[in-house]
Amino acid sequence: MASEPELADLARPKAPARSAQLAEYIALIHPADVEPPSAHYSWDEEQRRLLAAATEIASSLAADNAWRKRLDRWRRWAAAATALYEKESLGQAPARMLAQLAELAPKRAVEVLDYLIETSSPLKGRRGSGHVAATSDRNLG
Amino acid sequence: MHSIYERVPVDASAQDGLILSVVQQAIAQATRRHARRAKTPGQRRALAIAGQALLTVIFERTRQTVGNAREFRMGAFALPASADLETVLDVGIGALISTFAEVDDKESRRGLERATELARRVAGFSGPFGIQLTAKARAIAHEALEPLDAYLSNNLETFCLPLQAEALNLRAFETGVV
Numbered sequence: 607m608a609s610e611p612e613l614a615d616l617a618r619p620k621a622p623a624r625s626a627q628l629a630e631y632i633a634l635i636h637p638a639d640v641e642p643p644s645a646h647y648s649w650d651e652e653q654r655r656l657l658a659a660a661t662e663i664a665s666s667l668a669a670d671n672a673w674r675k676r677l678d679r680w681r682r683w684a685a686a687a688t689a690l691y692e693k694e695s696l697g698q699a700p701a702r703m704l705a706q707l708a709e710l711a712p713k714r715a716v717e718v719l720d721y722l723i724e725t726s727s728p729l730k731g732r733r734g735s736g737h738v739a740a741t742s743d744r745n746l747g
Numbered sequence: 748m749h750s751i752y753e754r755v756p757v758d759a760s761a762q763d764g765l766i767l768s769v770v771q772q773a774i775a776q777a778t779r780r781h782a783r784r785a786k787t788p789g790q791r792r793a794l795a796i797a798g799q800a801l802l803t804v805i806f807e808r809t810r811q812t813v814g815n816a817r818e819f820r821m822g823a824f825a826l827p828a829s830a831d832l833e834t835v836l837d838v839g840i841g842a843l844i845s846t847f848a849e850v851d852d853k854e855s856r857r858g859l860e861r862a863t864e865l866a867r868r869v870a871g872f873s874g875p876f877g878i879q880l881t882a883k884a885r886a887i888a889h890e891a892l893e894p895l896d897a898y899l900s901n902n903l904e905t906f907c908l909p910l911q912a913e914a915l916n917l918r919a920f921e922t923g924v925v
Contacts, residue, residue, distance in 0.1 A: 616869055616889045621918035622900045631908040632915075640912050641919045683908060690852055690909045 633659040634703060635683045637695030660702040661710070667703075667718070668711035674721060681727045688728070700729045752806050757824055771831035774801065775838045782842060791849045798842025799861040801835050804888060805874035823875040828883030836865075836891035844898045852907055859913040862895055870920035892917075 624632070632640050647655075667673055680700075687695050708715040722730035755770055756763050778797045785794045805825045812818040826832050843858045850858075869889045873879045880888065899914045906914060 616885055618866060618870070618918050618920055619893075619896050619900075621915045622903050624915070625904065628908060628911050628915075632912050636909060636912045638912075638916070640916050686907060687909050690856055690907075 630663060631683055634663060634680060634699050635687055635696065637687055637691055637693075637697060656699070656702065657706070660699065661706045664703050664706035664710055667707060668714045673714070673718065677718065677721055677725070677727060677729070680729055681725065684728045694728070696728055696731075701731060704729075752803065752824070752826075757808075757822075767826075768829065768831045771829075771835045775831070775834045778838050778842060782838075782845065788849065791846050792854060794842050795846035795850045795854050795858055798839045798846065799858050801839025801842065802861045802865045804832075804836075804865060804868055804880060804884065805878060807875045821876075823878040825874065825878050825880050826884060828881055828887055832884060833887045833891065836888060840891050840895050844895060847898075847902075848905070852910060855906070855910055856913060859910065859917060862892065863913070863917045866892060866917050866920050872920070 667676060670676055684696055704715065704718070707718060719730065721727075752770075755767050778794070778801060781790070781797065782794050785791050803826075805823065807821065807823050809819055809821045812820060840862070843862065847855050847858065865888050868874070868880050869885050869892065871879060871885070896918070899917065903911055903914060
């Protein structure tokens with residue numbers, strides 16, 4: 607049996623490296639926090655990090671010629687998460703990313719929205735949830 | 748498992764610890780016996796569920812008092828550090844590892860969630876009524892999680908993306924933060 611431990615002895619091992627796909631899935635689709643609240647940064651800092659992640663994904667989507675394939679992949683990921691968690695599980699991340707996309711590449715944002723609507727993708731948000739509306743407002747503005 | 752531990756006497760006599768020990772040995776033995784015989788998908792799923800249950804280290808109990816039907820006593824209990832706790836957790840983690848590849852994603856998710864709950868206890872997060880594991884019990888749970896950490900590191904990409912994210916969550920708790 608173990609003897610009286612020091613706190614440092616109980617530290618969890620470092621998490622394995624994330625593949626690019628896993629990092630994108632966590633930033634955009636995963637319905638729960640992967641890291642619990644941290645004492646190392648504030649709520650404001652957390653919001654800045656979320657926005658930075660959304661901007662990064664939006665700019666890579668703007669630059670991606672195969673963006674339809676990417677949206678299809680995200681739709682499959684969202685379906686897998688919804689099936690596993692047995693509820694509509696998308697949070698604010700898709701809306702945040704679409705809003706950033708509208709800022710960075712308005713034309714691509716319109717194409718993306720059309721495609722999301724055409725394919726009934728859950729990424730566009732449910733009626734009244736404001737994802738599409740928020741992004742369209744930015745375009746019109 | 749909750750219902751088994753709930754029936755174990757606490758603060759009832761000097762033999763409480765002995766009874767808990769016998770109960771833990773019995774459930775560990777029963778699970779090992781089942782693991783050796785479990786071949787069909789249903790039996791393997793039952794083993795996975797038993798593994799999840801064996802990771803219980805903190806539980807609540809609510810009892811009506813004998814003298815007053817309108818009075819309830821509520822309490823939370825943490826399993827004490829012992830060789831039996833070590834055995835129970837080792838068997839539980841072993842059952843999870845050996846069944847991940849055989850059960851569906853929902854069952855794997857439940858297994859990862861129970862392991863994450865255990866990791867939270869190791870990190871010092873308290874349970875109902877603020878109860879915490881003792882330092883020695885935390886160390887035992889910490890060691891019990893090691894084979895699972897190694898398994899997940901080596902097999903992360905065999906899981907679907909939501910489960911990979913859950914597996915990362917298992918590593919995320921900072922000791923002593925709470």
